[in-house]
Amino acid sequence: MGDAQQRRAPAEDDALFVQAPQMFATLANGFGRPDGEGDDGPVHDDIAAGPPTSDVLSAADGYIGDPAVRARWDGRYGERERLWSGQPNGALVAEVAGLTPGRALDVGSGEGADAVWLARGGWDVTGLEVSGVALERAAGHAHDAGVTVRWVHAGLVEAAFPAGSFDLVCALYPALLRTPDAAAERALLGAVAPGGVLLVVHHAGMDTQPVHDDGFDPADYVWPTMVAALLTDGWTVDVHEQRARVAPDGGAGAHHADDVVLRARRLP
Numbered sequence: 486m487g488d489a490q491q492r493r494a495p496a497e498d499d500a501l502f503v504q505a506p507q508m509f510a511t512l513a514n515g516f517g518r519p520d521g522e523g524d525d526g527p528v529h530d531d532i533a534a535g536p537p538t539s540d541v542l543s544a545a546d547g548y549i550g551d552p553a554v555r556a557r558w559d560g561r562y563g564e565r566e567r568l569w570s571g572q573p574n575g576a577l578v579a580e581v582a583g584l585t586p587g588r589a590l591d592v593g594s595g596e597g598a599d600a601v602w603l604a605r606g607g608w609d610v611t612g613l614e615v616s617g618v619a620l621e622r623a624a625g626h627a628h629d630a631g632v633t634v635r636w637v638h639a640g641l642v643e644a645a646f647p648a649g650s651f652d653l654v655c656a657l658y659p660a661l662l663r664t665p666d667a668a669a670e671r672a673l674l675g676a677v678a679p680g681g682v683l684l685v686v687h688h689a690g691m692d693t694q695p696v697h698d699d700g701f702d703p704a705d706y707v708w709p710t711m712v713a714a715l716l717t718d719g720w721t722v723d724v725h726e727q728r729a730r731v732a733p734d735g736g737a738g739a740h741h742a743d744d745v746v747l748r749a750r751r752l753p
């Protein structure tokens with residue numbers, strides 16, 4: 486499956502489709518701050534911050550991240566017209582419903598159901614995704630729903646968001662590769678603003694499964710307990726539990742029965 490840009494130009498008319506370098510500039514200019522200052526949408530001027538490190542792989546189309554990860558997920562999405570249910574995840578709805586809307590980052594936003602649900606609820610949403618195939622679908626869903634979401638085509642670590650950029654960072658069933666320096670876990674934590682909330686949800690029991698026949702090794706990935714292990718005195722853990730999953734109908738993950746839910750708040 487080729488790049489989203491080869492199939493159709495990003496839907497700039499109906500949703501902000503921001504490639505990672507523009508996102509850095511946008512963040513540097515203070516998008517979506519509660520006072521509205523600097524809230525002018527994507528910035529196309531010279532980039533004040535980022536790409537952050539020299540070894541980041543940046544494709545000509547602006548994607549920042551590991552090309553192999555993008556290719557793997559583009560391939561997975563390309564196998565079906567729609568991979569997930571199209572409905573917001575039950576754990577997101579349950580954990581976020583009582584929060585005051587602010588700036589939200591949906592990590593691994595997939596086909597966009599969670600990001601669209603957040604935007605409908607008044608959140609200023611950034612959807613971060615490695616798959617251009619998924620992002621294009623997500624932008625279409627946002628258009629259909631009549632909401633604006635800022636879509637960023639990058640890996641979480643490579644996106645290198647400025648510290649404390651979001652009032653809510655959520656990662657629902659993320660597929661973040663584990664590294665010795667816990668870069669993905671630290672990126673999740675670092676993106677949360679003082680007083681903000683981190684929500685990480687995954688399928689219970691997956692972390693202890695043996696290597697799958699297709700080569701998927703749970704030991705290669707980040708699980709909620711690994712994120713929880715890094716929560717220091719600067720955080721309160723509101724929820725860290727296993728519970729029955731409120732699963733949307735249909736979609737490739739519908740067979741998973743239980744979730745592990747981690748919700749923590751960074752102290753102001």
Ligand SMILES: C[S@@+](CC[C@H](N)C(=O)[O-])C[C@H]1O[C@@H](n2cnc3c(N)ncnc32)[C@H](O)[C@@H]1O
Pocket residue numbers: 554558569574592593594595596599613614615616619639640641642656657658659660661662
């Ligand atoms: C299991 S899917 C979950 C999608 C969505 N959150 C949902 O619940 O429907 C994991 C998603 O993470 C994305 N992904 C994988 N590695 C990523 C990374 N390093 N940074 C951001 N997204 C990533 C994949 O492309 C995929 O869309």
